[in-house]
Amino acid sequence: MGKPKCIGILGGGQLARMSLFAGKRMGFDIAVLEKEPGSPAGQLTHLEFTGTPANKTILNKFAASTDVITLENEFIDYRILEYLEALGKKVFPSSGTISLIQDKLIQKETLKKNNIAVPAFTAVDHKTDYEKTAALLKLPFVLKSRKMGYDGYGNALVKNKKDFEKAFDKLTHRHSKLMAEEFVKFTKELAVMIARTRKETVIYPVVETIQKDHICHTVIAPAEIKKNLYDNSRKAALSSVKAVKGYGLFGIELFLTAEGKILVNEMAPRPHNSGHYTIEGCITSQFENHIRSVLGLPLGSADMVKPAAVMINLLGKTNQTGEVKNYNKALEEKNLHLHIYGKKSSRKGRKMGHITIIGNNHSKIFKAALNTEKKIII
Numbered sequence: 001m002g003k004p005k006c007i008g009i010l011g012g013g014q015l016a017r018m019s020l021f022a023g024k025r026m027g028f029d030i031a032v033l034e035k036e037p038g039s040p041a042g043q044l045t046h047l048e049f050t051g052t053p054a055n056k057t058i059l060n061k062f063a064a065s066t067d068v069i070t071l072e073n074e075f076i077d078y079r080i081l082e083y084l085e086a087l088g089k090k091v092f093p094s095s096g097t098i099s100l101i102q103d104k105l106i107q108k109e110t111l112k113k114n115n116i117a118v119p120a121f122t123a124v125d126h127k128t129d130y131e132k133t134a135a136l137l138k139l140p141f142v143l144k145s146r147k148m149g150y151d152g153y154g155n156a157l158v159k160n161k162k163d164f165e166k167a168f169d170k171l172t173h174r175h176s177k178l179m180a181e182e183f184v185k186f187t188k189e190l191a192v193m194i195a196r197t198r199k200e201t202v203i204y205p206v207v208e209t210i211q212k213d214h215i216c217h218t219v220i221a222p223a224e225i226k227k228n229l230y231d232n233s234r235k236a237a238l239s240s241v242k243a244v245k246g247y248g249l250f251g252i253e254l255f256l257t258a259e260g261k262i263l264v265n266e267m268a269p270r271p272h273n274s275g276h277y278t279i280e281g282c283i284t285s286q287f288e289n290h291i292r293s294v295l296g297l298p299l300g301s302a303d304m305v306k307p308a309a310v311m312i313n314l315l316g317k318t319n320q321t322g323e324v325k326n327y328n329k330a331l332e333e334k335n336l337h338l339h340i341y342g343k344k345s346s347r348k349g350r351k352m353g354h355i356t357i358i359g360n361n362h363s364k365i366f367k368a369a370l371n372t373e374k375k376i377i378i
C-alpha cells in the first residue's frame with residue numbers, strides 16, 4: 001500500500017483537532033505545526049511540528065511531509081502562504097484569498113466592491129480621528145483591530161471621545177491598524193458554513209448564533225427565521241466566498257436587522273464555531289468537508305440528520321487543568337455529545353470544549369443543553 005495523503009494544518013487548536021479526527025477517520029495523515037508541543041491537535045499525530053511558521057527550517061520540514069496545506073486561523077501572514085505556494089505546495093484557502101480576509105478592512109472593502117451588504121465602515125488611522133468617525137458612523141460605533149481579533153478581543157464599543165481614545169490605545173497594542181463600523185442593532189446573529197471546490201459547492205443550513213461577552217455561546221440549527229431571510233442569508237454567504245475566490249471551507253457571520261436586512265459581519269477561511277453542530281447534526285460535518293475540499297475530493301451532503309441541533313460552548317469555569325472535573329454529572333443527559341479539546345489548562349472564559357444535542361424540537365434540546373452546560377465543571 002502507498003503512503004496515505006497527508007494534510008498539513010497550520011495551527012494545532014481545537015479546530016485543527018476536529019479536522020484531524022475527520023481526516024484520520026477517512027484514512028489520511030495529518031501534520032500539525034504549532035508553537036508549543038502537545039497542542040489539542042499536535043498530541044494526536046506523529047507528524048507534530050513545533051515552532052512558528054516564520055521559522056523557515058521548521059516550516060520547510062512541515063511542508064515536505066504534506067501533500068496539501070490548510071489552516072485553522074486567518075492570523076498567519078498571507079506571505080507565508082505565498083512562500084509555501086512558491087515551494088510548489090497546494091494551499092487552501094490560497095494566499096490570495098487569505099490576503100483579502102485577514103485584514104478586516106480589506107475584507108469589508110472587498111465585500112462592498114462585490115455589492116454585498118455590510119455595515120457602514122471606515123479606516124481609523126489616527127488617535128485624532130474621533131470627530132470624523134463619529135460624524136460618519138453616528139454614535140455609538142464599534143472600533144475594531146484590523147488584524148488578529150477573535151472572540152471580541154479586538155473590538156471596543158465607542159460612545160464618546162474618551163472611550164475612543166482609551167480603545168485606540170488598547171487596540172493598537174494588539175495590531176497597529178484599526179477600523180470602525182456602525183453599531184448594528186441586530187435582532188439575530190446568523191452564520192452559514194460553505195465548502196467549495198473547483199467542481200462543487202455545499203452550503204450548510206443557516207444557524208443562529210448567540211454570543212455572550214462577544215464569545216459564541218450557543219448555536220441553534222437551523223435558524224428559526226422566515227424563508228426569504230433564510231434564502232438571502234445563504235445567498236450573501238455564497239457571494240462572500242466567491243468575492244474572495246474562496247476554495248476550501250468558510251464560515252460567514254451575518255447580522256439580521258430589525259428591518260429584515262442581512263448584513264455580512266465577517267468571514268472566516270476555516271472551520272468555524274458555528275459549524276460544530278454539524279459533527280452530529282449533519283450527514284457530513286464541516287470538518288470532514290474541510291478535509292475533502294482541500295484535497296479536491298467530492299463533498300458530502302450538508303443536510304441535517306434531525307430537524308434540530310443545539311451546540312453550547314464549554315467555557316472554562318476554573319483556572320485549573322483542562323479536564324472535566326465531574327464526568328458522572330456531565331454525562332447524565334442521554335442524548336448528549338461531549339467534546340473536550342485536550343487543552344492543558346483551563347482559564348475562565350477559555351473555549352475548553354462543547355456539547356451538542358440533536359432532536360426534533362428546538363426548545364426541548366435547548367433546555368437540555370443549557371441544563372448540561374451548567375453542570376459541567378472544567
Ligand SMILES: Nc1ncnc2c1ncn2[C@@H]1O[C@H](COP(=O)(O)OP(=O)(O)O)[C@@H](O)[C@H]1O
Binds near residue numbers: 144151155181183
Ligand atoms: N458593527 C457591529 N455592531 C454590533 N455588534 C457587533 C458589530 N461588530 C461586532 N459585533 C459583536 O461583536 C461580536 C464579535 O465581533 P466580530 O467582529 O465578529 O469579531 P471576532 O473576530 O472577535 O469574532 C459579534 O459577533 C457581534 O456580537
Ligand SMILES: [Mg+2]
Binds near residue numbers: 253266
Ligand atoms: Mg466574529
